[in-house]
Amino acid sequence: MSKPKIQPVPIKIHPRLTSGRFNNLRVGMVLLTQLVFFGVPWLQWNGRQAVHFNLAEHHFLIFGISLWPQDFIYLAALLVVSALGLFLWTTLAGRLWCGYSCPQTVYTQIMIWIERLVQGDHLARRKLDAAPMSAGKFFKKGATQLLMGAFSLWTGLTFVGYFTPIRELATLQVGPWDLFWTLFYAGFTWLLAGVLREKVCLHMCPYARFQGAMFDDHTLIISYDERRGEPRGKQQAKSENAVKGCVDCGICVQVCPTGIDIRNGLQYECIGCAACIDACDQVMDKLKSPRGLIRYTSAQALQGKPAPAKSLHRPRIAVYSCLLAGIIVASTTALALKKPFKVDVLRDRASLVEQSDDGMLQNRYNLRLINTTEQAQRYSVTVEGLPSIRMERPEQVFDVKPAHTETVVVRVQANPEHASRGAHPIHFVIRSLNDDVTVKEKSSFIGE
Template sequence: MSHENSHSDANADSEARLNVAAQVVRVHARARAAEDLDSLYEVRQKVYPRAVTGLFAAWRWALVWFTQIVFYGLAWLPWNGRQAVLFNLAERKFYVFGWVFWPQDVFYLAVILIISALSLFLFTAVAGRLWCGYACPQTVYTQIFLWVEKVIEGDRAKRMKLDAGATSGRKFLLKSAKYAVWILISFWTGITFVGYFSPIAELMPKLVNASLGGWELFWVLFYGGFTYLMAGVMREQVCKYMCPYARFQSVMFDPDTLVITYDQERGEPRGPRRKGADAAGQGDCVDCGICVQVCPTGIDIRKGLQYECIGCAACIDACDQVMDKIELPRGLIRYSTENALKKHWGRSDIIRHVLRPRILIYVTVLCALCIALVWGVVTRKPLRMDVIKDRTVLVREVEGSLLENVYILHVMNMAEQSRRVHLSVSGIEGVLLDGESDLTIAPAQKKTLMVRVRVPMDTLEKGAHPVYFDLQAEDDAKLRVHEKAVFIAPGK
């Protein structure tokens, strides 16, 4: 009996040890899974960009001013008694200064999109992410929001100290003031955006009277809200994780593309040094870290080109100032190419290789498209006519000896003055036009009319015959529209 008890105790002990071992394995497995998960999702470290001055900073601010003056000001620019630039979706007409574009002009939009894409390819092949660093709305509005933050909360050190400090009345007031200004900028941005689609002169009274339409209010809040979210909250996260351009930019780079680079041969090994001191065996980089502090995405350019780099060149301005202070040549961080660094090219060699066949092809195609677009818009006739055969009745016999086809005409006056025109028909012997032939079309308006074309029965064989509609402007002998249609005859 005692032998059986001891045997059962041994079995219980072994089972307990196995259970403990299994629990340990599960704990380690969960720990490894948690480590793998942490490696997949990096915890965001808030970036506090340091303010910097210099040549490239001046260029960035110049483009901030230019883009925002155009965006906010163009909506208020009058032209011939209306808004200069207005995309009137309700009327299906786009007004761009003296031009009026209709849905039939979608060809021009396609050309503009192709030109935009080619321009992006050209700029990227020449000097990397110029668009991202200087003119992208994400960069522009982040710059504006950072300036507001600096004015209200102080410089980089003060902002970091304020965020790390305990909640207080002063902190609450500063944060509230900053968020209030951000919201005002975002809201006004949303209003301006909607003002390009709904006349802004009519939009403002609606806003004051709280009578905005449902769609207008939605897009004001939607666009304004995303401006606040992207520029005020997410900032560098948009460039690092959301923007697809950062992912495929390397495809458009080559060894002769100008990019922001750190000269490792000159800079390494890093270490502190005094002004004018001769540090034998030491590189020019004093490891001050200012190039990292000014970076809006928080990267270290000394680690090489990274997809997070938006090409803003803030690190170049910062490093040049440090080099000036310690009396060393500028250019430790500079625009250069991969080949130039390897082969120690001078400026003339870099320029010669930047202007390579790929760039010349881009420029040639881009210039050709721009010329074609300008020529097409300038020579576009301000009068247009679409002829549609009425399919409800193919042909019918009238007055005993005439065949009649019915057509629907859409006559468009794309000019901003009233125009009187004369309509005629030709192409078939004895053809007659039954309908309005003298038309007056209001400025930038379309007139739809139904006309009947009659032909003597004995003059046509069975089948389809070409017939031509001519529209002649009375005030301009050269302004004439000639459109072809088909007249259906059943035969004798």
């Protein structure tokens, strides 16, 4: 009995170029995601960068929404919404995120475009890899890496532009940390998308490993119709007046970016890009046979079972949807009702209690006024909590620029008769003179 032949695993996968509706969708998603990524840092909002994550000042600006460290609950909510959204989408439609929108998929596709531009189609690239080193091979390989490196640097510079004003970076006003993170991000873009490529999806991405736990019989996945396709072979192409099955052309394997054979069933390596569907549909068109030998479908439909009318009402769909809707509604409501300014009160511990010229006890405080709006604001400060408590300068008003923070020093005085030894609870009342919004912050007054 002869042993089955073991096909050699290629060191590098060169997927064959395909065309079709799903390929057009993938190209559109690459262009859309990169238009957003490269374009958003250049947008302006009220004279400032529209999206700016200013880590040095702990301040995020997102299209007029000003977020400070106290608002990081919204970032946590965004991460939870993203995770639940991914779980919900995976349960409904499999790994469409991986196939069309994942940064690894998008940048790998761009690197393949660069490679194809310089070195030719998949056959030419394989031939070039197998050829001995020559001046022509050195030039093509070098030009490919040069273009990939230039694109990676552009990507790294844009990424840093979300944290450092991108117009400063464009004029080469680059600090040492800006340069480090630009090179760091560019290097990993080149490594992951230009060198490792599909190996990231196969061996490094955890999502590929646990996706099966979110699939069920109604999940939309890419599948090969064995009932129609088997037995496969060239005789399928010669059959007359029949729906033709798999002719074993192997094009579905040639176009796969991870190098798998979808005819072997659902595999964790499949990223759901649908390149095999486009390739198979083109073959079926040539054979004048209906499309759909490889298609998006569910295990339920593939077995010939009718889909239940309430397939969307599965328990996990209901749980994901309810959690997702609840968090989105709660976060949106909280953001809409958010105060237009914040206040932090810190008592000056270097001098706990002093005595003024008129015999009053006096404490010093640092008030951190955070203006979260896009307009300049004026704030008045009063204090309450003890019968005789007052501000040293009762009529004092503080001006704060749009989306800025001002730290001011204030002195609070109280009669010794009402401020015995120890700490007494008090409240600062800060009122915005522009919006007539009031914020109360508690603190303590130290008596002698």
